[in-house]
Structures are given as C-alpha cells and as structure tokens.
Amino acid sequence: MDAVLLCLGLLWVPAGAVAGTPSDWAKDEVEQAVQAGLVPQLTGDPAYQDTLTREQFAQLVVQTVEVMLGRQLTAAPAGTFTDCETPAVLKASEAGIIGGIGGGKFAPEQTTNREQIATMMARAIDYLEENSDLSLAPKAGSLEGFTDAAQVSSWAAEAMGRMAANGIMEGSGSALSPQNPCTVEQGILLLARLYDLGADAGPALPPAPTGVGHYADYPMVPDFGDMIGYTGEITEGSQPQYNTVFYQYIADNASSEETYRLYWALLVEEGFTPVYMWAGMSSIYYYNPNCPDLVVSYKIAGENTVWISLTSVEAPAGSPVCYPDFAGDVPDLAACVGLELLGGATAEDGSWVAYYYEMPNQADHTILAPWFIRMSQTDYVLKGMMELPDSFATVWRDSDTGDSVAIYEQDSYLTVMMVSGDS
Numbered sequence: 001m002d003a004v005l006l007c008l009g010l011l012w013v014p015a016g017a018v019a020g021t022p023s024d025w026a027k028d029e030v031e032q033a034v035q036a037g038l039v040p041q042l043t044g045d046p047a048y049q050d051t052l053t054r055e056q057f058a059q060l061v062v063q064t065v066e067v068m069l070g071r072q073l074t075a076a077p078a079g080t081f082t083d084c085e086t087p088a089v090l091k092a093s094e095a096g097i098i099g100g101i102g103g104g105k106f107a108p109e110q111t112t113n114r115e116q117i118a119t120m121m122a123r124a125i126d127y128l129e130e131n132s133d134l135s136l137a138p139k140a141g142s143l144e145g146f147t148d149a150a151q152v153s154s155w156a157a158e159a160m161g162r163m164a165a166n167g168i169m170e171g172s173g174s175a176l177s178p179q180n181p182c183t184v185e186q187g188i189l190l191l192a193r194l195y196d197l198g199a200d201a202g203p204a205l206p207p208a209p210t211g212v213g214h215y216a217d218y219p220m221v222p223d224f225g226d227m228i229g230y231t232g233e234i235t236e237g238s239q240p241q242y243n244t245v246f247y248q249y250i251a252d253n254a255s256s257e258e259t260y261r262l263y264w265a266l267l268v269e270e271g272f273t274p275v276y277m278w279a280g281m282s283s284i285y286y287y288n289p290n291c292p293d294l295v296v297s298y299k300i301a302g303e304n305t306v307w308i309s310l311t312s313v314e315a316p317a318g319s320p321v322c323y324p325d326f327a328g329d330v331p332d333l334a335a336c337v338g339l340e341l342l343g344g345a346t347a348e349d350g351s352w353v354a355y356y357y358e359m360p361n362q363a364d365h366t367i368l369a370p371w372f373i374r375m376s377q378t379d380y381v382l383k384g385m386m387e388l389p390d391s392f393a394t395v396w397r398d399s400d401t402g403d404s405v406a407i408y409e410q411d412s413y414l415t416v417m418m419v420s421g422d423s
Helices: 002-007 024-035 054-069 087-094 114-130 154-165 184-200 225-226 257-269 333-337 367-374
Strands: 218-222 234-238 244-250 275-279 285-286 292-304 305-312 341-346 351-359 380-387 392-398 404-410 413-419
Touching: 002 257, 054 114, 054 184, 114 154, 114 184, 218 225, 218 257, 218 292, 225 244, 225 257, 257 292, 257 351, 275 367, 275 392, 285 367, 285 380, 333 351, 333 367, 367 380, 367 404
Parallel strands: none
Antiparallel strands: 234 244, 244 305, 275 285, 285 292, 292 305, 341 351, 351 413, 380 392, 392 404, 404 413
16 A cells, blocks of 8 residues: 555655664664655754654654645744744644644754654644544553553653554553653654554544445445435436446435435445545445445435435456456456556556556446456455545555555546555
C-alpha cells in the first residue's frame, strides 16, 4: 500500500534527508519510511541517532499527515511564535498537533522524550481521523502490564497507553521508558507505523443499525428502505444491458451523509467492501468476495433521491488471462471486461507497471465487476478504497509478497497500476 501511495503521485522526498545511516534494528523500517516519502530534510541536519527536537518532530509529523491525506496542511499565521517561523511548525500548530510552551514561544531546539512524542502522535491521529474516513487507533489506551507505568506523567498516560495498545509505540520488554529521549530514527519509526495503520485501516463508520430486513430476492443485501423507515412508493426498475435491477427512494433523509454511512455500515457488516467510487461519492459500488455474482451500488440520483442497484455478474469462464510483465499474476482488465488498452508505462527499475484504458461513454461502472471477481480468485486481498487528491483508488494487496494493485479513474481514463512489494 505504501508503494501505491508513492506511485500515485503523492508527496516524495529523496533519500538522504537525514545524515548518516540508521541503526541496524531500525534500518528496514526507516528505509520504507523514506521510500514512502515520510522523511523530509530536517532542520539542523541531524543524524539518525541524535535526539529529536520539537521542530524536527513537527517536520516529520506534518510530512506524514500530508502524505496520508494527500494534501498540504494550512499553516498558522506568521508571528504565532516569536522564536520559530518554520512552515511545518506553523502547520502542526494550526492542526493542534503541537503547541507552544507559553509566552508566545515554541522552543524549536528543545529535545523530546517518549511520552511527549506519544502525546503529539495522539493529537496527529485525532486530526487524521477528523479529516478522513479512517479509524487509525481504535483500541483504548491502557498501561496495564508495563512495569514502569508509574513513571508516565498523568497528562501523557492516556496517549502513551493508546500508542502501546494500537502497536505504534513498542516497549522494551515490559517497560515503556516514558522519560527516555526520543531519537530521530525512533520518531521516524513511530510515524511509519502510523502510516502503515492508515494503509490498512477501515472506514470510521457508525454502528450498523439492528433489525433491518433484506431484499426478498437478494437476502444477503440489507433493505435500504427498511433502514430509513421508508413509507412512500418504491419505484423498481431495471437496466437489462447491465443485468441490473434498482430500487428508487425519494425522502428527505434518503441522500444525507448520515444515511449513506449507516447503509455503508450495514453492507460492511454483511461482508461487502467498497470497490469503486465515482463522481465524489454520488455513486459507490460494493462487492463481497463471498457473493461473487453480485455488485451492490448506492447512487444519489437527484435531490433526496437514492437508487440501490443490484447487478448480477456472470463469473468469467476458464483460466484468467494475466498481464505478461508483472510477476504477481494480475488478471488482465481488458481480457476480463473488454475495454480497449490505450497505453502503458513502466518504471525504469521495474518497480511498477501501469496500463491505461478509456471507459465507454456513459458506461455503468459495474462493467468492472468481472475483474473484481478475477482478483478475488487470486492471492490478492481487497483492502478497500483509498482517497487520492482528485479521485479514489481501489487497492488490492498480496500479503505474502507485499505486491499491490490499484485501479483508479482520472479524466475519464482508467488506470491499473501494479507495484512490487520490494519497491
């Protein structure tokens, strides 16, 4: 996933942003963080083993948050601090991740310890969750079982417990060492783990409603009308060219974001995963590998109007045709769906391959369903949707090799990108 984020055109900073080499125990994770674009040039040109300053942590955490959100953060006004005008510090301040020390000062060169970093990490997670659909650290904080829990300051206890419970901050044996200084490489590792959580996180959804019925002919699909208590006339229709039936609902609450999220939660509970998002959430497609002959879509068809479409899909026969120049045996989209291949590109080092297709005019995106079926028959696991600056990507990943596959749409073109797990 991290390689996919990188190759889809988010922030990138070359290696060499920190002097020297990381310690042996940190080398692999640090290299992955650098490759994912999480390590900017730090003020003071520190070595990996140097103690991390407040200013340097601000630079690291802002870089990570911007990569995960795919956009730049807003900076606090100039003059917020009398002793620091570093852009990353002003951004971290505006986001509520790092504050001053009083008297209008930031103390940029002041070094940090582990409990201070944990507290700032917790604020960064809160900011990310508030500004995305991700649930990054759902487990409640607890210091139970750590032998030095009494050494954790009261103001840092919840944050440090939360970082430990969610696998971001690991102790040494049974100790968290809250007062120990945090080095540059340790700070990078913590943010790399946060980034990995973001790659695998599910959407932050409300609890699914209880007691909701299902469509009579599709008992695995929750009934949208039953969920919203719909009492009006239900318009049923069909699109034979796509093997689709749909149900239309017109109500004040039908197309609200809250209603959409509740229905999403119901589908997720039934095993469906969002696999394609079109036109900024106005049309969303869900697929359940356990129901490979069905695609469910939620579509805003007008003011207060929603269509729930159920598309029957015929699984492709025979062995899949795969792309010839990628080792991960990825099913060929053109062979599965019949789209015309317009061109492709390959990284000079062979770390990624991309193919480009044009969608037929006004085509329903459920025509991609046979490719989803083929992908579910491989070793790739559907990870779900990932937001990009101007679109969304559906991401699959091979847990054994780390290879990733993403499909996304930009300017009416579809792209299938395959990224090697060791890139």
